[in-house]
Amino acid sequence: MKVALIHDWFTTLGGSEVVIKNIHSLFPDADFFAIVAKTTTLEKLSIDPKKVTTSFIQKLPYALNKYRSYFPLFPIAIEQFDLSEYDLIISCSHAAAKGVITNSNQVHICYCHSPIRYAWDLYHQYLKESGLDRGLKGLIAKFFLHRIRMWDIISANRVDYFISNSNYIGRRIKKIYGRESVTIYPGVAVNDFPLVTKKEDFYFTCSRLVQYKRIDLIVEAFNEMPDKKLVVIGDGPDLKKIKNLAKSNITILGYQPFSVLRDYMSRAKAFVFAAEEDFGIVKIEAQACGTPVIAFQKGGAIETVIENVTGIFFKAQTIESLKTAVFNFQNHSFDSAIIKNHSTKFSTDRFNKEFSNFVDAILKERKII
Numbered sequence: 001m002k003v004a005l006i007h008d009w010f011t012t013l014g015g016s017e018v019v020i021k022n023i024h025s026l027f028p029d030a031d032f033f034a035i036v037a038k039t040t041t042l043e044k045l046s047i048d049p050k051k052v053t054t055s056f057i058q059k060l061p062y063a064l065n066k067y068r069s070y071f072p073l074f075p076i077a078i079e080q081f082d083l084s085e086y087d088l089i090i091s092c093s094h095a096a097a098k099g100v101i102t103n104s105n106q107v108h109i110c111y112c113h114s115p116i117r118y119a120w121d122l123y124h125q126y127l128k129e130s131g132l133d134r135g136l137k138g139l140i141a142k143f144f145l146h147r148i149r150m151w152d153i154i155s156a157n158r159v160d161y162f163i164s165n166s167n168y169i170g171r172r173i174k175k176i177y178g179r180e181s182v183t184i185y186p187g188v189a190v191n192d193f194p195l196v197t198k199k200e201d202f203y204f205t206c207s208r209l210v211q212y213k214r215i216d217l218i219v220e221a222f223n224e225m226p227d228k229k230l231v232v233i234g235d236g237p238d239l240k241k242i243k244n245l246a247k248s249n250i251t252i253l254g255y256q257p258f259s260v261l262r263d264y265m266s267r268a269k270a271f272v273f274a275a276e277e278d279f280g281i282v283k284i285e286a287q288a289c290g291t292p293v294i295a296f297q298k299g300g301a302i303e304t305v306i307e308n309v310t311g312i313f314f315k316a317q318t319i320e321s322l323k324t325a326v327f328n329f330q331n332h333s334f335d336s337a338i339i340k341n342h343s344t345k346f347s348t349d350r351f352n353k354e355f356s357n358f359v360d361a362i363l364k365e366r367k368i369i
Contacts, residue, residue: 003030004083006091006100009067010037015281016113020092021045022187022351033081036067072144075099075151087368099155107366110159114169114278115176119148129211165279166300187351188281190343193288196266197336202229204268206261209236214274214317221322223247233261270294270329288343290336294325308332310339
């Protein structure tokens with residue numbers, strides 16, 4: 001049986017890369033296909049660059065860093081991959097990967113992190129933040145996003161089976177594509193995070209510094225709580241903005257290696273998370289350290305944080321709502337061992353078992369194995 005793994009792009013290390021790495025461990029001989037790929041990223045994932053086929057976008061100017069500028073070309077790029085020799089195709093998709101062309105003798109399983117965010121849920125936010133909500137450039141962007149939405153729905157019919165990374169995404173798959181899905185939560189290396197029961201007097205957050213992660217909201221809230229310390233780790237386009245916002249009780253460390261991030265995460269009294277995220281692996285990593293979470297009560301957080309047991313929720317993405325959650329947090333006691341135990345429900349071993357069983361059942365039904 002020949003297996004092809006399709007990923008949108010290999011440019012940074014994030015949650016989707018964790019998932020594709022786990023899937024690769026189940027199919028070590030699989031070939032990879034991606035719109036673009038950086039050799040350094042592949043090496044960090046222990047993927048042989050020779051096993052990776054990239055699209056024509058890889059050769060376009062500045063493609064490795066500015067690949068999102070070529071989004072109108074994503075559909076045609078992903079459709080150019082010739083997968084006719086493969087029996088099983090597994091796409092790991094939050095953009096275009098699911099749109100590969102297959103035939104009726106092949107099985108295509110899509111592990112869906114999200115329908116294309118900036119074409120659907122984040123459409124109006126994306127246009128405003130990019131300054132594309134008006135003018136000629138805005139009109140062109142809206143036209144192409146409209147075309148992307150049409151292609152996104154059409155290409156969903158090329159998938160035989162959808163797996164969602166959370167029930168939240170399962171509902172989005174149903175709403176946008178009209179398709180059913182099975183939820184298999186991403187695998188998290190919970191054993192790589194030490195249980196630390198003695199917490200120190202600071203709050204912590206880490207993320208890629210982009211708008212929808214709402215690190216600015218966290219910083220602004222802690223600006224109004226000068227007696228509370230906050231440490232922020234992460235890099236991205238909003239780094240300068242975040243540094244300019246932060247007052248003296250907030251420490252912005254920028255990019256840090258994993259060992260430093262893990263150290264702060266394990267010692268913090270709470271991990272603060274303000275985004276409406278599809279799943280949010282980092283919240284599980286924090287809980288694996290026995291660190292409670294203060295999270296926005298939407299998206300995957302509802303499925304990964306137990307209120308008053310492993311964390312506290314705030315109901316609105318506002319400064320006042322987050323401040324109230326921090327004050328409520330101080331009135332609760334949390335058992336780090338219970339929090340750690342909860343995180344094991346999202347382990348890599350659990351993911352590997354559930355994913356393997358799902359794929360095996362399909363292949364047996366289709367008489368491929």
